[in-house]
Amino acid sequence: LYDPTLVVTGGQCLLLFAAVFLLTADYIKNRRSASFPPGPFPLPIVGNMFSVNYSRTHESLTQLAETYGDVFSLRMGQVWMVVLNRFDVLKEALVNQGDSLVDRPDSPLQQEISHGLGVIFSNGNLWKQQRRFALSTLRYFGFGKKSLEPIILDEFRHCAKEIDGFQGKPFAPHLIINNVVSNIICSLVFGHRFEYSNEKFKKLMAWFEQSLQIEASVWSQLYNSFPLLMKCLPGPHQTVKQIWRDTKDFVRAELKDHKKNWDASDPRDYIDCYLSEIEKTKGQADSSFDEENLIMCVIDLFVAGSETTSTTLRWAFLYMAKYPEIQEKVQAEIDRMIGQSRQLSMEDRAKLPYTDAVLHEIQRIGNIAPLSLPHITSKEMQLAGYTIQKGITIIPNLTSVLFDKNEWETPYTFNPGHFLDKEGKFVKRAAFIPFSAGKRLCLGENLAKMELFLFFTSFMQHFTFAMPAGKKPILDFRFGATAVEPPLFQDFCYCL
Missing domain, CATH: 1.20.5 (Single alpha-helices involved in coiled-coils or other helix-helix interfaces)
Incomplete structure (x- = not known):
């Protein structure tokens, strides 16, 4: 029955x-073996995925280091990660043992976006070829050299004119600053700048911000842990993929225009040089130069050369509005050493130690790239008494260095004195590593340093930033994949 x-x-x-x-x-x-770095107990299947506050990931990881030590582990879904904290540990891993950490992890979401191409998330021979070519080509067009100064200063003039159009009324500098900084990399890559009113360009800048924020969220972790499932489900991860498809279409349109007037004997920009390299290496078995790689490299250069720098400048405005007495001292030094009529140059940096110290402190406390970019072990390594196997994702927690009480006298206070000696001269600090360290050091570091100095000092030379009457600057942030950003659309007043 x-x-x-x-x-x-x-x-x-x-x-x-x-x-x-x-x-x-x-x-x-x-x-994992007993010699693997310790960490919080992982739940079955999902691991520690829901143990982290994704709106303040870097702070969560820094707090976990207080419990589990400077080298600890997390399991995100099926992926093991080891988080590195404090300067000595990061230096030992990224510099002294840098050969073991030269690669990037091949995460499913990033693979969907880049297909292993480009210069930021590529590995092996492809990465070496693309990075070497990018650096040599951009140097040819003035990358990090004095010949780039006129382009930066000319872009500031466009920006100053745009700001003057507000006639002293409050305005949100977010979009303007994005366009200002991005136009520098545009001049190197595309050979021209975009007007601030260009709708396609404005949309491109908005896409970058939106995507980088989503890529630092739990949606990214879910996709990387369960890609087959997440591919079929709706959510912000689908938005990210569409954004990068649209971004590639934008670059393809520029590439199509370039081909119409391309002359290999007279390269105008990075794209022209890359097209020549494609022709030059055609038929070579080990060549990684083709149009799809070109498109991804251009996108990588945009992200590396614009997002973090524009975010730093917005933090600069916030801190100058928050601390008007510091802004006045910066302006007084510029007035005394340069004046208000002469254009600044990189040679003036040595004459402006206080201004330089303020700019470095903005980068330190602004903490633009708090977790840098991930690495992956290419072979087993020993670190701080632990054994880390091949294929483990490594997260360099730059926050733990830039806010380390053992490295900085007042780590949570905006204090330009961190970069000044008793005589008021500028001093370098070994623990100042906002661009990370080692062989994967930020590609755009030299360009960023030049842009930050020339833009910041030019703004301070011509404008004073303050909040509208009755408002105070909000020094909170939004966490993103490569930047901790100040709130959007915060209004400023200024005077000449």
């Missing part, structure tokens, strides 16, 4: 067996 209770019991047994099997398989697959 048919007995339903036996069927139910049998079904329950099957479910119980499946659950035990999955949990056992998960445990066996993800267990």
